[in-house]
Amino acid sequence: MIDFLSLNIITFVSTLVFLGLWFIFSSNRKWNIVLGLLFFISLAFNLGVNYLFSIGPLKYFYFSKNLLLIGFFGMVFNWVKHNKIALFIAVAASIVLSFPLFNLPIPITLIPEDIHQMMEEGELIIEINEDQLNDVQKLIEPYDGKIVKAFHPDKANEFLNRFYIVDLPSEQAHAASKLLQQLEDESIILYGEYNDEISITPIESNQKIKEDRDYGTNDPLAEKQWAMNNLNFHQLHGLIINNKDKIKKKVVVAVLDTGIDAQHEDLKTAVHPDFQNVKDPVGHGTHCAGIVAAITNNKKGISSMAFYDDLIEIQPIKVLNSFGFGTQAQIINGMIEAVDNGADVLSLSLGGLSDNYKQRAYSAAVAYANDQNRIVVVSAGNSSGNASDYSPANVDGVICVAATNETNQMANFSNHIDDIDWGIAAPGVNILSTYKNNSYKALNGTSMAAPFVASTAALIKAFYPDIQSHEFYELIRFTAIPSNDEAFCPILQPASALELLLDGWESSR
Template identity: 40%
Template sequence: MYTLGFVLTLLGLMGVMLDRKGLEALSYAVVPGLGLWLFGLVTQVSTLGDFFSYSFTDLLFYGGAAMLFRGLSQSKHLAIPASIVALLMMAFFHQNIRPQAEDMPATTQYGLAAEGELLVELSDEDNLERWKRWIGAQGWTTERAFAPEEGARTDLDDYFTVNIPANELSNLEEIITRIESTGWTDWVEPNETIQIELSPARILPKLNKILGVNDPAVEQQWALQVLEMNKLYDLLNSDKVKTRKKAIVAILDTGVDAGHEDLKDNFYSIAKKYNDDPQGHGTHCAGIAGAVTDNGVGVASFARTGDYFQITSVKVLKAGGSGSQQDIINGIITAVDKGADVLSMSLGGFSTQSRQRAYSEAVRYATDRNVIVVASAGNSNRDAAGFSPVNANGVIGVSAIDNQLQRASFSNKVNRIGMAVAAPGVGIYSTKPNNNYAAHNGTSMAAPFVSGLLGIMKSIRPELTNKEAFKILQQTGKNTRDTANTGRLIQPAAAVEAVLDNNL
């Protein structure tokens, strides 16, 4: 809408300024073009500041275009072809100088899984054979969706996928109704997919923070100052902290580059197939939570020493950054069954349903085994209650703030999420595959700050529950400039002190 309006306005200006016979009709495009441009701009930007900034830039373009077309009108023979070339060049130039991913994080996209478009919970295993026969009679196929080790403790082993031919997907609501009418199901929901995208960010001015570590990129990690990591490092170096186990923080994402120079010494492998990252998103999140600190390489993290927790990886997203609800839930089950203490999910998307039962059941499977689940709030500047899996029962959701403690312009609001906190999520510098580093924006970057802190807390008190952990994070956190919509900003040293003091 925005681009169409911009081009129509330029065409209208060309018709007005050239004043050539045959082009009069183009002049009528100015008013509708400006209307579409304004509507598209309002729906595209997320803050009033962005609106004024972008509209000012566009109005300058329009003024320059009008002057250019007026100048070209003096030529009798070249006015029209030259104006067309100028129009195309201006449109191209405009699109390429506009703030793109560098300034405006892409919103998460969603859709249906390519196969197994529906997730169905059967009410009784005795109906399984009849279910399979009925599904076959419809021309569809079905498979068991999940296989948790402790099936008796969850309903997840009652879930099946239904694979529907592409030519029938337009009737999905009718198909769901038909399935529900069999009387053999407790629940039917779409097997939705999400698509994560990394947003490059400008690195903020270097900060001279005395953290007592020698990681060379610390000066580019402004978040360490806001989190007062120097206090945490001092506490972890003291005799006051005693660990009872080495916790495991699982990054459920695109994988993690297990051989990265700043991750390998703090990485625990669940399976070799998870130990690479063709996309880069998972590796970036892993570095935020647990890059090796004080090793003279790269960045610093919560892993002040290797005594508290290790990072592991479970791939739930494909190389392109997409994954289905089934993929993510299977990742939750795998991580829990392999002994993870904290699950960090920097993923999600807008849900077409008010609630998704399978996600909540998967999180319950984790919390029943005393595993804390963390999820990013989402990057759409909307209500996080409409996004999954952050809206699942039992999840600690994480919004993003900038270096002024403002809610990041893209961050979803978490005021309707039962347990939610805030962490830095703008210009976050961290690890990338093949020993690289970069800064990115997103609530994806905020979530692993919380996960890394929880890794330390669980190493000190392994029995710490999700509700107890959230209570500590909330009580020890500090207010942001929009606390109602962000939750409180985590303060690591104070949270660890509260765990040590048994202050639940």
């Protein structure tokens, strides 16, 4: 069955081909009419694919991006239309280029102004010493800019306290790159980067889910959760039951996302009492939360790794707005908030292309979490590229998660983790989980893979609260199985990890 990503690009390329042929045969009246009709039919199919299978308001932005690319190539075709050879070359080149261009993030210019205003203001994140503050203020005065403290951790942290947000008025926002260059050229900052816009990119699954499985729980939708078999939930639940007396604590997992439908029938008792009024207008955060800790054996919905209700508690941290967009500063502040609120594990199913390989602001936030014995899990990204080009996937100290399919192969949309120090893979195709408005839905994405690892981290911490991030990664990497293709893609095996730990792996090291 073709998934959304494949269907989206097939209809997009078909539209592009018919557009090119329309230009090539423009002098032939009959073919001109036929190819013009085929172009608009293909465009309508692409709109339908985006509307039916992408989630929430993001569907409009995905189609807008496709339309922007088609418009760009149309201008190129029009420019060379009088030279048939050049036109043929342009059409062929557009098809080849459309594949890498198709995976680019949604341009901020496509986001309506009222939605953009819902994001945190501030174009730049800079790192300075306190004695440099006056120099920065003087330099940004001609731009009518403001500078404010970026982060406010509860625990004193010299690294995080050096970061500031530079906010320019909307009419000066275009000057952000020039200002950053000035700040760097005059050496009045230690480091600077853009306050990147972040969006989520999961896709609704159109694949039929087999219903012939029995995983030993009474949740009616468990038979549709193929990941329970690949991750050996049956053995995992058995280990939890047989070793219940060894559980040391209830572990808090912070889901940094679009919020959570805290009143969902399969999540309500798993969500921290202080967050019972949280909503999720998009559905993405609710989906991730269900993978982490949907209530199991309650004769409702789906199952999760959390066999007992007192194993994992979910803490929703809203870092993305009602349209699934946010900024780097919002995410970092969310990470700090999660740590300060006592979360043991941070699950981030989000990210974007890095504009700076150093990523010092993210690194400071991850170090703040790791130093307090918190495990940070992030998704690798859905662009079929290299996760090392995406943040926070490429930040030292995070566990970066790629996605696999039912046959234990790397998902075609998943970013690769070859160059990631702490890389692992987990199921991310056709994953059924909780969704907004007390419903259930199957989605695709590394967004779905990361919560499986976050849930595993929570279970391990329930038995061994003091386990450090590097120790946890060593454990899951040691017990992982290889994927069934040539990709570097060690696949998570939570039951094997917990069994090895219970057998004394920690004390034998």
